[in-house]
Amino acid sequence: MQKGSIAVIGAGKWGQALHFALSQKQKCYITSRTKKDIENFVDLKTAMDCEYLIIAIPAQEIRSWLKENFIFKGQKILVASKGIEATTGEFLNEIYANFIPSENVGFISGPSFAAEVIKGLPCALVINSTSKKLYESFQPFFPNFIKTYYSVDVIGAEIAGAYKNVLAIASGICEGLQLGKNAQASLIARGLVEMQRFGKYFGAKKSSFLGLSGAGDLFLTANSTMSRNFRVGLGLSQSKKLCVILEELGEVAEGVKTADAIDKLSKKYKIYTPIANEVKLILDGKNPKDSLKDLLKN
Ligand SMILES: NC(=O)C1=CN([C@@H]2O[C@H](COP(=O)(O)OP(=O)(O)OC[C@H]3O[C@@H](n4cnc5c(N)ncnc54)[C@H](O)[C@@H]3O)[C@@H](O)[C@H]2O)C=CC1
Numbered sequence: 001m002q003k004g005s006i007a008v009i010g011a012g013k014w015g016q017a018l019h020f021a022l023s024q025k026q027k028c029y030i031t032s033r034t035k036k037d038i039e040n041f042v043d044l045k046t047a048m049d050c051e052y053l054i055i056a057i058p059a060q061e062i063r064s065w066l067k068e069n070f071i072f073k074g075q076k077i078l079v080a081s082k083g084i085e086a087t088t089g090e091f092l093n094e095i096y097a098n099f100i101p102s103e104n105v106g107f108i109s110g111p112s113f114a115a116e117v118i119k120g121l122p123c124a125l126v127i128n129s130t131s132k133k134l135y136e137s138f139q140p141f142f143p144n145f146i147k148t149y150y151s152v153d154v155i156g157a158e159i160a161g162a163y164k165n166v167l168a169i170a171s172g173i174c175e176g177l178q179l180g181k182n183a184q185a186s187l188i189a190r191g192l193v194e195m196q197r198f199g200k201y202f203g204a205k206k207s208s209f210l211g212l213s214g215a216g217d218l219f220l221t222a223n224s225t226m227s228r229n230f231r232v233g234l235g236l237s238q239s240k241k242l243c244v245i246l247e248e249l250g251e252v253a254e255g256v257k258t259a260d261a262i263d264k265l266s267k268k269y270k271i272y273t274p275i276a277n278e279v280k281l282i283l284d285g286k287n288p289k290d291s292l293k294d295l296l297k298n
C-alpha cells in the first residue's frame with residue numbers, strides 16, 4: 001500500500017468534484033470504469049493501492065462493486081454516496097461492514113452540490129464515522145474552502161442524506177404543480193419531521209437532522225433545480241414517464257430507488273412516512289394531484 005496517498009473511485013459529478021477539492025493540497029488520484037481525460041487518472045489497481053480512498057459510485061451499485069473489485073489492505077475509506085439499497089433495504093454502512101471494519105469507514109454528508117464544489121465555492125461537510133481517528137486522518141486532505149465537522153452518528157447522516165433525495169423529488173413535484181411557497185415550506189418542514197421519525201427508529205440522533213446532514217442538505221436540494229432529484233420531481237409533475245426523465249437526466253437520482261427502500265422499510269417496521277410513501281406511488285404511476293389530495297386529508 002502506498003502510504004499517505006489518496007484516490008477517488010468513481011468519476012461522475014461528485015467524484016470529479018471531490019477529486020478537484022482533494023487535489024488542492026496534495027496529489028489525488030481518480031479512477032472509473034471508463035478511462036477519462038482527468039489529471040492523475042489511474043487504473044483501479046493503482047487507486048486501490050492508496051491508503052486513503054473516497055468511493056463515489058451510486059448507492060445501488062456499491063454491493064456488487066465491492067464484491068467484484070474490493071480487496072481490503074487496511075485502507076481508510078470515505079463513502080460519498082447518498083442512498084439506501086432498494087433490493088434489501090440495507091443501509092450502506094451495513095453493506096460496507098461486510099467488507100471493511102467500521103473503524104476504517106466514514107460517510108460524507110451535508111449540503112454539497114458538485115457543480116459548486118468543483119468551482120471551489122465554500123461549503124461545510126460532516127464526516128461521520130465510529131472512529132474520530134479516521135476523521136482526523138482525512139481532515140488535513142480537505143481544502144481551505146471546505147469546513148469539515150465530525151459526527152459519530154453514521155446512521156443519522158446516512159438516513160438524512162438518503163431521505164432528503166426522496167423529499168427533493170416531492171418538492172420538485174410541488175414546484176412543478178405550482179402549489180405555492182406555503183405548500184412547499186410545509187412539505188419540506190413535514191419532510192424533516194418524517195425523516196427524523198424514520199431515523200429515530202434506527203437509532204439516529206435528532207441533532208443530525210437539525211444540522212448540515214439533515215436540514216442543511218434538505219433545504220439545499222429541495223429548493224433548487226440544481227438537484228437531480230428535484231428535477232425528477234419536476235418531470236413527474238409534467239406527467240413525463242420516469243424512464244424518459246431518467247434518460248434525459250443522464251446522471252443518478254438516488255431518490256428514485258431510495259423511495260422504494262424507505263417504502264419497504266416503513267411498511268416492515270410500521271413507521272409513519274406519508275410523504276416518502278406518496279413519492280413511491282407517484283414513481284409507480286399515481287397521479288401527483290391524487291397524492292396531494294391524500295396528503296392533505298385531515
Ligand atoms: N452530484 C452531487 O452534487 C452529489 C452527489 N452525491 C452522491 O454521490 C453519488 C454519485 O453521484 P454522482 O457522481 O453525482 O453521479 P453521476 O451519475 O454523475 O456519476 C456516477 C458515477 O458512478 C459510476 N458508476 C455507476 N455504476 C457503477 C458501477 N457499477 N461500478 C463502478 N462505477 C459505477 C458511473 O460510471 C459514474 O461515473 C450518489 O450517491 C449521489 O447521491 C453526494 C453529494 C453531492
Ligand SMILES: O=C(CO)COP(=O)(O)O
Pocket residue numbers: 082110111112113114165168217220221226227228229230252253254
Ligand atoms: O446531494 C446532493 C447535494 O448535497 C446532490 O443532490 P442531487 O443528487 O439531487 O443533485
